[in-house]
Each structure stands twice: as structure tokens, then as C-alpha cells.
Amino acid sequence: MRRETLHAWLLLLPAAVLLASFTHIPAIETVVNSFFSTARGMRPSHFVGLGNYRNLIADPTFWQAMRNNLLYAAITIPLSMGIALAMALLVRGRIGGRGFLRMAFFTPTVLPLIAVANIWIFFYTPGFGLLNQIGALFGLPNMNFLGQGATALYAVAAVSVWKEAGFFMIFYLAALQTIPPSLIEAARLEGASSWHVFRRVTLPLIMPTTLFISVNAVINAFRLVDQVFVMTQGGPDNASTLLFYYIYQVGFQFWDTAYAATLTVVMLAILVAIAIGQFFLLDRKVHYR
Amino acid sequence: MADLTLDGVRKSFGETPVLQALDLAVPDGGFCVVVGPSGCGKSTLLRLVAGLETADAGRILIGGRDVTRLPPKARSAAMVFQNYALLPHLSVARNIAFGMEIRGTPRADIAARVADTARILRLEAQLDRKPRQLSGGQRQRVAMGRAIVRDPQVFLFDEPLSNLDAQLRAEMRAEIKALHARLGATALYVTHDQIEAMTMGDILVVLNGGRVEQIGPPEEIYRRPASTFVARFIGAPPMNLIPSTTAGSLAAGAPARGETLGIRPEHLKLAPGAGVEATARRIEPHGADTFIQATTAEGVDLTIRLPAGNGVRAGDQLPLLAPPAHLHHFGADGRRIA
Ligand SMILES: Nc1ncnc2c1ncn2[C@@H]1O[C@H](COP(=O)(O)OP(=O)(O)OP(=O)(O)O)[C@@H](O)[C@H]1O
Ligand SMILES: [Mg+2]
Numbered sequence: 001m002r003r004e005t006l007h008a009w010l011l012l013l014p015a016a017v018l019l020a021s022f023t024h025i026p027a028i029e030t031v032v033n034s035f036f037s038t039a040r041g042m043r044p045s046h047f048v049g050l051g052n053y054r055n056l057i058a059d060p061t062f063w064q065a066m067r068n069n070l071l072y073a074a075i076t077i078p079l080s081m082g083i084a085l086a087m088a089l090l091v092r093g094r095i096g097g098r099g100f101l102r103m104a105f106f107t108p109t110v111l112p113l114i115a116v117a118n119i120w121i122f123f124y125t126p127g128f129g130l131l132n133q134i135g136a137l138f139g140l141p142n143m144n145f146l147g148q149g150a151t152a153l154y155a156v157a158a159v160s161v162w163k164e165a166g167f168f169m170i171f172y173l174a175a176l177q178t179i180p181p182s183l184i185e186a187a188r189l190e191g192a193s194s195w196h197v198f199r200r201v202t203l204p205l206i207m208p209t210t211l212f213i214s215v216n217a218v219i220n221a222f223r224l225v226d227q228v229f230v231m232t233q234g235g236p237d238n239a240s241t242l243l244f245y246y247i248y249q250v251g252f253q254f255w256d257t258a259y260a261a262t263l264t265v266v267m268l269a270i271l272v273a274i275a276i277g278q279f280f281l282l283d284r285k286v287h288y289r
Numbered sequence: 290m291a292d293l294t295l296d297g298v299r300k301s302f303g304e305t306p307v308l309q310a311l312d313l314a315v316p317d318g319g320f321c322v323v324v325g326p327s328g329c330g331k332s333t334l335l336r337l338v339a340g341l342e343t344a345d346a347g348r349i350l351i352g353g354r355d356v357t358r359l360p361p362k363a364r365s366a367a368m369v370f371q372n373y374a375l376l377p378h379l380s381v382a383r384n385i386a387f388g389m390e391i392r393g394t395p396r397a398d399i400a401a402r403v404a405d406t407a408r409i410l411r412l413e414a415q416l417d418r419k420p421r422q423l424s425g426g427q428r429q430r431v432a433m434g435r436a437i438v439r440d441p442q443v444f445l446f447d448e449p450l451s452n453l454d455a456q457l458r459a460e461m462r463a464e465i466k467a468l469h470a471r472l473g474a475t476a477l478y479v480t481h482d483q484i485e486a487m488t489m490g491d492i493l494v495v496l497n498g499g500r501v502e503q504i505g506p507p508e509e510i511y512r513r514p515a516s517t518f519v520a521r522f523i524g525a526p527p528m529n530l531i532p533s534t535t536a537g538s539l540a541a542g543a544p545a546r547g548e549t550l551g552i553r554p555e556h557l558k559l560a561p562g563a564g565v566e567a568t569a570r571r572i573e574p575h576g577a578d579t580f581i582q583a584t585t586a587e588g589v590d591l592t593i594r595l596p597a598g599n600g601v602r603a604g605d606q607l608p609l610l611a612p613p614a615h616l617h618h619f620g621a622d623g624r625r626i627a
Contacts, residue, residue, distance in 0.1 A: 185368075
């Protein structure tokens with residue numbers, strides 16, 4: 001018994017060491033750092049208690065990033081999930097070219113993000129970009145989607161929806177395929193319309209997948225950085241700055257590592273709270289087989 | 290209540306014909322059992338009647354009404370699926386109420402009908418449970434509850450008992466028959482279990498490769514199988530089929546007719562001094578009866594069914610005789626001659 005326990009620990013050790021040194025210890029260090037000041041030149045780091053957190057509450061850029069991120073999440077999560085489900089329902093049916101459609105919908109997920117962002121930058125380019133050219137056909141004025149505070153965030157969000165929907169579709173497609181056809185046939189015999197079948201059979205049965213996807217979507221919405229980096233750099237005037245991008249700026253452009261740690265702690269707290277909330281809220285509606 | 294008529298119904302999937310010109314008439318309140326080997330088109334037949342598939346040709350009538358082109362919900366047919374098709378996220382009560390909720394039946398009516406159905410099927414204590422918390426037999430009853438609560442003109446059963454163990458199956462056979470007698474609706478019941486086929490139906494349809502081999506009351510089909518296929522398929526152990534040329538003196542006294550002789554295992558007699566000698570090879574006790582596998586000098590394998598306690602042992606020589614009255618004669622095409 002004791003030997004077995006020892007063996008078990010020995011076998012777990014490599015994984016535990018890796019996990020601890022690259023995940024747990026940095027996480028704890030981050031929390032610790034958030035209570036210290038950033039070392040600068042002559043002045044070494046010293047304990048400042050909640051000082052960083054007080055600064056954070058008074059930091060307008062943080063609040064702007066927070067608002068942007070909430071808006072971004074509110075747009076991208078429902079849209080990408082809704083489109084994913086719609087596409088999955090579409091390519092599940094017996095339509096011609098189904099294989100091609102599945103591939104087409106999934107392509108955005110396979111493309112490297114830099115390539116995706118560049119394609120969309122071309123779409124958005126003022127003057128000769130695709131969107132403006134189409135707009136011109138209808139006599140619309142020239143728009144600088146990425147360069148305008150009013151549209152920059154939405155332009156970034158649109159790319160995310162385009163990219164995530166194809167990825168989530170795969171999960172929905174897998175979930176739809178686990179529904180026994182006889183359940184749907186039984187419902188049809190009872191006189192259920194397509195809407196009834198969707199609402200009362202399909203949707204409840206794919207709830208576990210919906211929960212899984214929504215947790216992922218939330219996490220993705222709060223950890224987006226590369227796209228902002230390539231497309232707008234958070235501009236203009238922080239109009240498209242998201243939390244994670246702001247952390248990057250503070251940490252690696254302003255080198256204020258302690259404040260970056262503080263922001264990270266706050267963001268993690270938000271993510272954990274949302275994830276727990278989702279599980280408790282949706283769990284009652286989710287039926288695991 | 291209504292009768293069910295199929296008139297020259299055909300169905301193929303792509304190039305493969307699955308049902309070929311099927312005619313069938315089930316009278317009002319009749320219980321028709323369709324039996325046949327796997328893949329012969331039994332489920333397809335039910336799905337055509339239910340409206341889950343559309344016939345390529347022919348007509349389907351329920352109570353004289355042509356439903357061939359009608360959608361499932363307009364047909365007044367309820368189906369019990371082999372895997373029950375219960376919605377796993379809904380309670381027993383909601384599963385039974387599912388169709389009524391969709392059709393917008395008033396709540397009070399739904400509650401009353403669900404309570405009624407639960408009482409008939411002895412499911413009152415389980416109404417709030419989810420399907421996964423039920424036993425196989427209870428799930429089966431919920432599936433039936435969902436069918437009877439609709440008060441349909443025709444009940445369709447697709448191998449409803451095949452997921453149950455032998456004892457429960459026997460119970461449910463009796464229960465379904467009792468329910469049928471009580472509701473008086475017309476039933477079409479598909480199975481590949483020949484005990485169900487023999488015991489449950491007023492009318493038995495033997496299907497083979499999408500064609501009807503024989504239709505009739507079960508005893509009639511047992512007594513006078515129309516083909517070698519039916520002869521082998523109905524009855525356990527199956528009928529002995531012997532090429533006429535190798536029968537020898539087994540059927541002494543009967544005029545030689547047709548290509549194949551048939552004799553049921555229980556009709557073979559031990560007749561010292563008459564018939565043919567066969568060597569018993571295997572003894573299979575089945576409680577009340579014993580099945581004996583034997584081989585004649587001509588190399589014909591026979592199964593004999595004798596009451597237990599007959600004292601036959603493996604290796605014994607058995608004098609076997611087939612009484613002419615119990616012989617079946619089949620022609621070269623496998624059809625019955627007499
Ligand atoms: N949707 C379909 N597409 C193509 N072929 C099908 C389809 N459904 C059934 N078939 C074919 O039709 C034939 C009859 O199928 P069916 O399900 O009616 O058989 P069955 O008698 O119910 O068999 P089992 O006893 O195994 O349930 C089979 O050969 C099957 O492969
Ligand atoms: Mg079948």
C-alpha cells in the first residue's frame with residue numbers, strides 16, 4: 001500500500017513539477033507581485049499593500065478597456081455561438097455539397113490569426129478595401145472602419161465572430177450527431193414542427209455542448225490580444241483596447257510589471273467568477289446523459 | 290378505430306428494392322405481427338405506415354382514408370420504437386405529455402390524460418422520474434404510454450421487446466396483448482422473435498427479402514407453411530427438410546411428390562421395425578422436451594423432439610418414421626405442393 005502510494009507520487013512527479021513551475025508558481029507570484037511596487041532604477045520593489053489596486057480603480061484606461069471588453073463579449077459570444085449552431089444545423093442536413101460547406105465553414109479556424117487579420121485589414125482598408133468598394137456600388141461614403149473610434153471595436157469583433165463560429169460549429173456538429181434520429185422521428189410523429197423539434201428536442205439535448213462552448217467563448221473573449229495587436233493596436237484613442245491587450249501594454253511597453261500583475265489578478269478573478277456562475281446557472285438546465 | 294390496408298406498396302432505397310408490391314389487410318381491432326429475418330424490410334414497412342418514409346408506389350389506407358401522401362401527424366398512427374425514443378431530459382410525465390403539449394392541449398386535460406395513462410400502465414410512482422432512472426420494462430411502458438395517450442387509430446410496434454430479458458419479455462407480451470384487448474385499436478407489430486410472432490398475432494405476416502412469403506393465422510402458418518422458407522422460419526427447432534431422393538423409407542407409405550419433404554421434429558416417431566435407422570449424435574434437454582440431433586444412413590440430418598425421460602443417449606440407433614399425415618411436400622421452387 002505504502003509502496004504503491006510512493007510509486008504513484010513518483011509517477012506524478014514530472015507532471016507535477018512542470019505544472020507547478022510553469023503554472024502554479026507564476027500564478028502565485030503574480031498575486032504576490034500585485035502587492036509590491038515595480039522596481040525602477042535606484043528604487044527596488046517594496047510592499048505597497050493595496051496601492052496598486054487603488055491606482056487601478058482610479059485608472060480611466062482600465063475602465064475603458066473593461067467596458068470595451070464587456071461590449072466585445074456581449075457581441076461576439078452570442079453571435080458566434082448562434083452562427084455556429086445555425087451552420088451546424090445547415091451542414092447536418094442532406095444538402096448537396098455538404099462536405100465542401102463543412103470545410104468552408106471551418107477554414108477560418110485553420111488559418112493562422114495573422115493571415116486572418118491581414119485579410120480583414122484588406123477588407124476594411126479605406127478607399128480600395130473590399131467593404132468600401134461594395135459600399136461605393138450603393139453610393140455609401142468612404143469609411144475607415146479600423147481608424148475610427150466608433151467602429152474600430154466592432155470591426156475587431158466581426159473578425160472574431162467570423163473566426164470562432166467555424167470552430168464552435170465543429171462541437172455543435174459533433175453534439176448533433178449524438179442525438180438518436182428516432183427521438184426526432186418520435187417527435188415528428190407527435191406532430192412537432194421543425195421549430196418544436198429544435199426547441200424541445202435538439203436544443204435541450206445539446207445543452208452540455210452549449211455550456212462547454214460558452215465557457216470557452218467567455219475565456220476567449222477576455223484573452224484576446226493578437227488580433228487587436230495586428231489590427232488596431234488598441235486605437236484609436238483606446239477605442240479598441242481590451243483587458244488583455246492593456247495588460248500587455250502595461251507589462252511590456254510601459255514595463256510596469258507590478259501594475260500588470262494587478263490587472264492580471266483582477267482579470268482572473270472576473271474569469272473565475274463568470275465560469276463558476278455559468279456552471280451554476282446553466283447546470284440546472286443542462287442534462288448530462 | 291380503423292382497419293389498415295396496404296395495396297401494392299413498393300419502396301426502394303436508391304437501386305435496392307426493399308419492399309416489393311406488398312399487399313396487406315388488417316381488420317379493425319386486429320393484431321398483425323410481421324416477422325422475418327434481419328434486413329427483410331420490417332422496419333421500413335412500419336415507417337411507411339407511420340409516414341416517416343414515403344412509398345414509391347401503391348397506397349396505404351387507414352380506416353379507408355388514403356394516407357399515402359399525408360405527413361406523419363395527419364395519419365393517426367402511433368409508434369413504439371425499439372429503443373423507446375424517450376426524451377432523456379424530460380420526466381416520465383412530460384414524455385407522455387409531449388405530443389399534447391405541442392398540440393396545445395389545455396393543461397388540465399393533459400394532467401388528467403397523463404394520470405389515466407399512468408394508471409393503466411402502472412407508472413404512477415414513476416411519473417416524476419427521468420428515463421435513465423427507470424428499468425427497461427418501465428421505459429418500455431412509458432414508450433407505450435406516449436403511444437396510447439394519443440388515442441391513435443393504428444399502433445405500430447418496432448421490436449418493442451428486443452431489449453428486455455426473457456422473463457420481462459414474457460410479462461410484457463401478456464401486457465401488450467391485454468392492453469390491445471382493452472383499447473381495441475388496430476396494431477401492426479414487428480418482431481424477429483417467433484415466440485412473439487406465434488403468441489401475439491391474430492394475423493401473421495412472414496416477410497422475406499421484401500416479399501410476403503405467407504399471410505394467415507399463426508396456427509395455420511405453423512400447420513401449412515407455404516414455402517420451405519416459412520417452414521424453417523416458424524417453429525423451434527425448425528422443420529426438418531429432406532430432399533425426396535434421400536428420404537428412403539423414412540416416409541414409407543406416402544406417395545413421392547415434389548423435391549423436398551418436410552417433417553416437424555415433434556412429428557417424427559420412434560417405430561421399431563419400421564422407417565429408417567438414424568444415429569443419435571447430440572441430446573439437448575429443454576426441460577419438458579428433449580431435442581435429439583440424429584443422422585440417417587443416407588447422411589440426412591434430422592432433429593427429433595421427444596418428451597423428457599425418453600432414455601435416448603448419444604450413439605443410440607433410433608428407428609425413425611414420419612407419419613404421412615404430418616408430411617409437407619415442397620416443389621423445386623420451394624413452394625408448398627400439398
Ligand atoms: N435509409 C436507408 N437507406 C438505405 N437503405 C436502407 C435505409 N433503411 C433501410 N435500408 C435497407 O433496407 C433494408 C431493410 O431494412 P429494415 O430496417 O426495414 O430491415 P428490418 O427488417 O427492420 O431489419 P432488422 O430486423 O435488423 O431491424 C436493409 O437492407 C437496409 O439496409
Ligand atoms: Mg428493424
